[in-house]
Amino acid sequence: MKMPWRRQKIDISVQPGVTMGVAGSEAAGVPSTEAGVIELQGVECSYPGSDAPAISEFNLLVKPGEFVSILGRSGAGKTTALRVVAGFERVSSGYVRVGGQLVGSSFVHVPPDQRRIGLVFQDYALFPHLTVAKNVEFGLKGLPAEERRVRIAPVLKMVGMSGYESRYVHELSGGQQQRVAIARALAPDPVALLLDEPFSNLDRQLRAALRRDIKRIVRESGATTLLVTHDREEALATSDRVAVMGENSIEQIGTPEEVYKNPASAAVAKLIGPCELIPGVFRGGVVVTEAGVFPTRVTTDIRMADGQQALALMRASELEIVLAGEEDQRTSTVEMTEFEGEFTEYSIRLDSGTLLRVRRRAEDSVDVGSRVTVHTRGDAKVIVFPV
C-alpha cells in the first residue's frame, strides 16, 4: 500500500529546524483547516462481553508535528483510544483517519501493519530474542541490509543508545529498554508516534530525566506524537496540548496552561492538579463556603445565578492561612503540618470534617492546633462550577 503522506513526512524529518519551530511554538499557529495527522471523529469502541463502550463520542485532532497527551484516570479508555489509532481495536462507529486516510470506521479497518504508526508500549514489548540493533531494524524490512544499518545508527544515536547494538534486551535497564523501544518505533519513519504510559514502569527519579529526554527526542525527530498517561505532571510537562478524558470521551483539550488555569469542569480540575472541591453558595460574584467567602470566576459560559449551589476549586498553592482573631467567623483548625524544605504543607480541618490543604513558604509557620481563617493568596479569584 502506498503511503501518500510519506514523502511529506520525510521532508519534515530532514529539516529538524523547521519542525522544531512548529512543535515548539504554539500549535495554534498551524491553520485549523489543515488536516490532522491523527483524527478521531465520534469514535465508539467497545470490548466484547461488556455493555458499555470503552470510548464513545471520542473526538481528537492531532496536527502535524504536535505533541498531544491524553490524560485520564485508569479505566477511562485512554489506552483503548491509542489502540484504536494503532489499529488493534476496531471501531463500531465514527471515523479514524491517519495521515488524512480513513483507516477505521464501522465498515473499514486497515490492519495495524499498514498504518505506519510507531507504537511504544507501556512494557516496551521489545523482542527478547533479538539484539538492540535487530530490534530497531525490525521495522525496516524491505530495505537492503546495508541501508538498514545506515538507518539505525542515527536513530540509536538520537536516543543515546549507540554502542549497545549487540546487547540483548534483558541486558538493559528499564530506562535503556525504553530508549530502544522509542528508537524502534521511530526507525521506520512513522506517520505518528504513540506512547502508552511510557514512564509508568520507571522509578520516580528516572522518570523526570527520561521525560525531558523524550521531549527532546520527539522534537528532534519532528514526529507527531500522541501520549497516553494518568500522570498529570507527565501530561503537563511534555505536551503542546493536553486532552483530558472524562468517562469514555475527551472533556477538554488545550495547552497545559489553558487546561490548568481554566479547567472546564470539576472532573477536569481534579485530574489536572491536586485540589479540593468544597460546596458553597454563589452570591453576587462571591462564593460563600464553610472555609470562607471567596471572589469567583467561571471557566465555562454557563452563567451562575444568585443563590445557586456551587463547587469552589481550592488549590493548595493558591491558598493562604491567617491566625484567626476573636471576632472571626468561619475558622478552622490546623491539623497537621508537613515540612518539605522550602514549603510547608498544612492540613486544615474544617468544622464539618472536610480537609483542605494549604501550601505556603516555610517561614513564619503556624502551629498545629491553631485556629485559622482561609484566604486566597492576593485575593485571587476562585473557580466555581455549578453543581
Added chain:
Amino acid sequence: MTISDVISTGWKSTDGKRPPAFLLVSAAIVATAALIPVVYLVARSINAGSDWIDIVWRPSTAAVFGRTFLLIALVTIISVAVAVPIAWLTVKSNIPLRRVLSVAAVLPLVMPSFVMATTVIEMYSPKGVLQGWLSGLGVERLPDIYGLGGATLVLVLMTYPYVLLTVRGALRRMDPALEEAARAMGYGPVHTFRAVTLPMLRPAIAGGSLLVALYTLSDFGGVALLRYQTFTSTIMIQYQSSIDRTLAAVLSSILVAIAVLLLLGEGFTRGRGAYHRSTVGAVRVSRRIDIGRWRWAGAAIVGIPVLIGLLIPVAVLIHWLVRGLLNDQQLLPLLIPARNSLYISLLAAVTTVLAALPIAILAVRFQSRLSRFFERAIYIGFGLPGVVVALSLVFFGINVARPLYQSIWMLIFAFVVLFLPASVGALRSSLLQVNPRVEEAAQSLGRSQWRVIFSVTVPLVMPGALAGGAMVFLLTMKELPATLILSPIGYRTLSSSIWSAASEAFFAKTAAAALLLVLVAGVPTAYLTLRGHSDGADESDRVAESDRQSPAETAEVAQ
C-alpha cells in the same frame, strides 16, 4: 481498502480479534484429522448392529471388564500411595541427596512397560533371581508373578511418576502461608497436613490419578507379558487372530467409553472449591521441614521405587547383555530397528509440534467458540488408547486412505492424534508467557500477522516447542500397540523387535535393543527434567497448574 477488509468486519470472536485465515484453515485440518479415528470407530460399531449388544453382554466381556477395573483401581491407589510421600519428601523435607533423588524419582518414566515386564519376570518370578537368593533363606517358592500381582507391580513402577509430577508441582506452588495459618491456629503438623495440605493437593492427585488410570487402561505390552487380560490386550488378540474385526471395533468403543468415564470422574473430584492462591504477590518458598533422624528413612522411601523401577531393570538388561556377549549368544539386530525408531520418533515429534502450533496459537491468542472447539477436538487423543486409534486408522486406511495404508505416514498419523494434547499443552504454556504486546509491536512495525507469527511468535515459543517435541519423541519411542498394528509389514522398530522376541520369551535376546531404547528415551526425559530444574522447578511441574482447566493440560504433565 481491500474488499477482504470490508468483509472481515463481520468476523466475531470473543476478544474482537480476527485470526488470519491460514491459521484457521490449518487448525481446521488438524482438528478434523484428530477426529477421524473416533468418527471411524463409531461408524464401524454402528455397522456391527445387533452384534454389538450381543458382544457387550457376553459373560467373557464382563469378566474382562471386571479385571480391567480391578487393575486400574489397584494401580491408581498404590501409585498415589507411593507418589504423595515422595512428593512431600522431595519438596518439603530435608532428606539427604534431595536434588539427585528428586530427579531420579521421575526417571522410571523412561522404561517401556514391556521392558519393565521382562525384567520383573526375570527378577521376581518363581524361577527368578530373587527366588534363587531367597531359597538359601528357606523361602520355598515366591507367589506367582504372573497375573494381577505382576501387572500391578509393573504398572505402578511405570506410572507413579505421573502422580509425583502433578502433586509435586502443586506442593511447590502452594502458598506456605496456608499451612502456617493452620499452625498458628493451633493445628499440629499431622493435623495440618490432613486439614490443609491434602485437600489443597486433591486436584493434583486427581489429575495424576487420571493419567495413571488412562495409562493402565491403554497398556498392552506389560499386561500381555504378565498374562493379565485387560480390554486392551483382548482387543489386540482379537485383532491379530481373527479376520472379522467387528469384535475388536466393538470392544474398542467400550474402551473409549471407559476412558470418557475416567475423564468425567476426574472432573467430578474437583468439586467447587478454588485451589489457586487468593492473593497476588510472589509465592514464598516454604522452609524445608527438618525430619531429624527420619532423614535417611525418607531418602530410602524415595529411593526404593527408583531402585526397583529403574536401577534393577537396567542392571538386569546389562546382565543379559554381558552374558549374551560372553556366551556369543545371538542378539537382536540393532542397527535397522534403531534407525527406524529414531526416524519415526523424530518425524512424529516434528509433525506433531507443527500440527499443534496453529491450534495453540488460536487457543491462546484468538479465543473464540471455534478455537475452543478445535482445542477440545484434539484433546480426544488424550483419552484414546493407542490400540483404538491404531485400529480405527486401519479401517480408515483400508476403506478411505488406501495409499497411506501400510506406509509409515499412517503410523505418524496415529502418533500425531495420540500425542497432540501433550505438545499443544507445552506450546500453550510457552505461548502464555509471550507478551502479546510484543506481537503487536511487530505488527505496528509493518509485518503482517502471518509474518509476525514466523518472525516473532515461533522463535519465542521455541522452548515450548522443544519440550513438546521431546515429549512426543519419548512417547513414540516407548509406544507399542499402534506401532505393532500400523507399521508397514517388515518395518521393525526397537519396540516392535523387542516385543516380538519378548513375547516368545527370548528375554535375553532383547537386552541390547532394550538398553538402547531406554538410553535413547532417557535423552528427552533428562532434557525435560533438567531444563525444569534450572529454573527451580520441573518444567512439567511448572505447567501443571493447580487450577488446571482441562485434562489435556494434565496430559502435558504426563511426560
